[in-house]
Amino acid sequence: MTHTHDSRAKRNVAVLVCAQAFLGSQMPMIFVVAGLAGQSLATNVCFATLPISLIVLGSMLAATPVSAIMQRFGRRAGFFVGATGGAVGGMVGAYGLYLGSFPIFLAGSFLTGIYMSAQGFYRFAAADTASDEFRPKAISYVMAGGLLSAVIGPQVVKLTADAYVIPFLGTYLAVITVNVVGSLLFLFIDIPKPPVPALDAPSGRSRLELLKTPRIAVAVICGTVSYALMNLVMTSTPLAVVGCGMTGDLLPGTDLSGLSAAEQRSTFINLASNVVTGHVLAMFAPSFFTGHLINRFGVEKIMGLGIAILGAAGIVALSGVTLSNFFIALILLGLGWNFGFIGATTMLSGSHLPHERGRMQGLNDLLVFGGVTMASLASGGLMNCSGGSPVQGWAAVNIAMVPFLVLAGGSLIWLMLRPKEAAA
Numbered sequence: 001m002t003h004t005h006d007s008r009a010k011r012n013v014a015v016l017v018c019a020q021a022f023l024g025s026q027m028p029m030i031f032v033v034a035g036l037a038g039q040s041l042a043t044n045v046c047f048a049t050l051p052i053s054l055i056v057l058g059s060m061l062a063a064t065p066v067s068a069i070m071q072r073f074g075r076r077a078g079f080f081v082g083a084t085g086g087a088v089g090g091m092v093g094a095y096g097l098y099l100g101s102f103p104i105f106l107a108g109s110f111l112t113g114i115y116m117s118a119q120g121f122y123r124f125a126a127a128d129t130a131s132d133e134f135r136p137k138a139i140s141y142v143m144a145g146g147l148l149s150a151v152i153g154p155q156v157v158k159l160t161a162d163a164y165v166i167p168f169l170g171t172y173l174a175v176i177t178v179n180v181v182g183s184l185l186f187l188f189i190d191i192p193k194p195p196v197p198a199l200d201a202p203s204g205r206s207r208l209e210l211l212k213t214p215r216i217a218v219a220v221i222c223g224t225v226s227y228a229l230m231n232l233v234m235t236s237t238p239l240a241v242v243g244c245g246m247t248g249d250l251l252p253g254t255d256l257s258g259l260s261a262a263e264q265r266s267t268f269i270n271l272a273s274n275v276v277t278g279h280v281l282a283m284f285a286p287s288f289f290t291g292h293l294i295n296r297f298g299v300e301k302i303m304g305l306g307i308a309i310l311g312a313a314g315i316v317a318l319s320g321v322t323l324s325n326f327f328i329a330l331i332l333l334g335l336g337w338n339f340g341f342i343g344a345t346t347m348l349s350g351s352h353l354p355h356e357r358g359r360m361q362g363l364n365d366l367l368v369f370g371g372v373t374m375a376s377l378a379s380g381g382l383m384n385c386s387g388g389s390p391v392q393g394w395a396a397v398n399i400a401m402v403p404f405l406v407l408a409g410g411s412l413i414w415l416m417l418r419p420k421e422a423a424a
Contacts, residue, residue, distance in 0.1 A: 008190055009130040015189045016122045019079070021152070022146025023182035024119060026086060026175045028280050030055065030112065032273050033161060033168045035239050035380070040167070041102040049091075049235050049380030051109040056231065056376050058085075058113020058122070061371035066117050067362030074193035075125045076186050082118020083183035085111050090175035097169045097288075108172075115179065120365050123342075124357075127349045128191050136299075137291035138347045143342055144287030150280030154273040161269065194357070205356060207363050218415045219348040220364055222303050223232030224371040225408035226340030229310055229401050232375035232422050233317070233333055234279060236383040236397045237326065241272040243390030244321045251323060275326045282334030290342045299347045300416050306339030307409045310401065317398040321391050329398075340408070 031052065039048035062085070070078035074174030122145075126138040156174050163170030210216050210301035244250040256264050292304050313332035318324060352360040379397060386396035 002047050006129075006131050008136045009126070009128075009134055009138055012129055012189055012191055013126050013141050013249070014052070015185055016126050016142045017145035019182060020119070020122055020142055021148035022185070023083065023086070023115075023178060024146050024149035025152035025156065026090075026112075026178050027065065027116065028120070028150060028158050028276055029171055029175060031234060032154055032157045032238055032269075032276050033171050035235060036242065036269065037097065037168045038380075039104065039239065041096075041100065041105055043102070046381050046385040048239060048384055049376055051106055052231075052235050053373060053376040053380070054106050054109040055113045055116055056369055058089075058110040058371040059116040060113070060366055060373050062114045062117035063120070063365035063369055064362040066114070066121065067359075070121060071194055071357065073095055075121070075128070075191045076189050078121060079118050079125075079186045079189070080183055081256075082115045083179045083186075085114025085118070085315060087179035087183075088177050089113070089115065090172050092178065094172035094176070096167055097166050097172060099421075112175075117365065117369070120369075121361065123345050124349065124361050125189075125191060132350075133423070134337065135349060136294045136342075139345055139349070140287040140291035140294075140342055141287070142287075143290070143338070144284050146284030150277055150284060153280070154277040157273050158172070158270060162266065169177045205352075207359060210352060210356065210360050210363065214415055215347055215350060215351045216360070216413045219344045219351065220367055221411045222307065222408045223341055223344030223348065223364065224368045225404045226306060226337050226344065227368050228371035228375040229404055230283075230333055230337040230341075231372045232379050232400065233313070233397060234276070235379040236378050236394065237279070237330060238269070238272040239277060239325055239380075240321070240390055240394040240397075241275055241323075242268040245271065245396070246268060247390060249391055250326075271323065275323075275330050278327050279330035279334045282331040284334075286335060286338045287342065288370050290338060291346075293339075294343060296345055299343050300412060303337050303343035303347070303411050304409070304416075305334045306341070306343060307337065307405060307412065309336030311405050312336070313403075314398040314401045318395055322392060 034047045034051040038046055038051040042048055042050065066078050069081060087110045087113030092111055093105055096105030096108055122142050123139050125136045126142040132140040157171055160170035160174050161168055241250060242265065246264065250268065259267065281406050288376060290302065309332055313329045313336055316332060317329035319325060348364055378400065382396040382400060385392040
């Protein structure tokens with residue numbers, strides 16, 4: 001039976017769902033165009049995905065300070081900081097495109113990471129005022145808000161990518177608007193500020209002690225692997241779709257000779273947007289029932305299913321580079337991320353005490369986005385500089401998933417085989 005005080009939690013979930021949908025739409029927008037913009041601005045195509053890597057690096061470095069702001073001043077303050085970072089990042093990125101400056105464009109990407117970091121705390125905020133029973137559902141519903149962002153973001157890209165003479169400038173101007181307007185949602189959030197601890201209050205476990213806790217360690221490993229591998233493959237996808245399209249591998253037998261090179265490229269950018277839409281829909285659509293599945297079957301089984309589905313995505317991606325292969329692989333990638341990451345978040349949120357929240361959640365996102373940063377850095381190099389063709393680069397990206405899937409799956413099996421009293 002849901003506790004009566006979940007009425008407050010439901011209000012907060014409604015606000016956070018809207019934020020995830022509207023403010024969150026900037027992330028698929030940026031992930032569609034940033035690598036392509038980087039490819040046009042960078043002097044070395046191996047650095048094409050560096051803008052995305054800088055976003056994730058900014059998110060990683062912002063995780064601890066943003067968590068500390070939320071612990072001291074409340075969630076609302078931290079979320080306003082995130083939206084401000086997103087708006088300023090959009091401004092600097094737009095200026096970099098206007099000047100044709102790759103370094104300035106990278107600086108804007110780094111600042112965008114502040115928003116990405118704050119967005120990562122939406123899921124934790126959903127759990128703050130929820131009962132134990134409602135917590136997995138609250139987390140899932142907030143993640144489900146990304147369903148609308150999957151539709152909004154890529155559609156905005158189609159409308160704005162070529163709106164100005166400078167490619168993608170219109171998209172970054174739209175990012176600024178999304179942050180300014182979307183930040184108003186946080187005026188309606190109702191999460192109490194954490195109480196100031198008394199001098200004699202327990203300080204909780206140290207970061208090292210927290211990480212030595214088996215359930216926390218496995219949650220961090222599986223959360224990091226799920227997010228990092230999703231990012232590794234998704235970051236390369238627009239480059240792979242456009243690259244395989246321009247070489248004739250994406251749509252075999254299709255005659256595009258009547259189109260100019262620019263028109264062909266625009267066609268494949270739109271196809272890449274559609275693939276990313278399918279991927280992000282698969283990331284968030286299952287969230288309507290992921291919490292229910294966790295309650296019914298247990299968090300460990302759902303996390304394990306997520307890891308297995310990520311492996312299936314790699315197999316499909318390696319089996320061909322037609323448009324259907326991209327769609328199926330990216331849909332599986334999104335579904336695997338959903339089960340793996342929401343499962344890891346649920347396991348983590350139930351494994352530490354309230355006064356350890358700021359310390360543990362900041363540490364978790366520092367580690368998660370550290371892994372995602374390395375994945376996104378590797379993505380461009382693997383895609384553009386492994387082999388002599390887009391097909392070979394795409395294969396290298398997906399083969400790179402294997403050792404990390406083994407790590408996550410092995411750690412989860414180890415936890416499940418531990419005696420229950422030792423694993424608690």
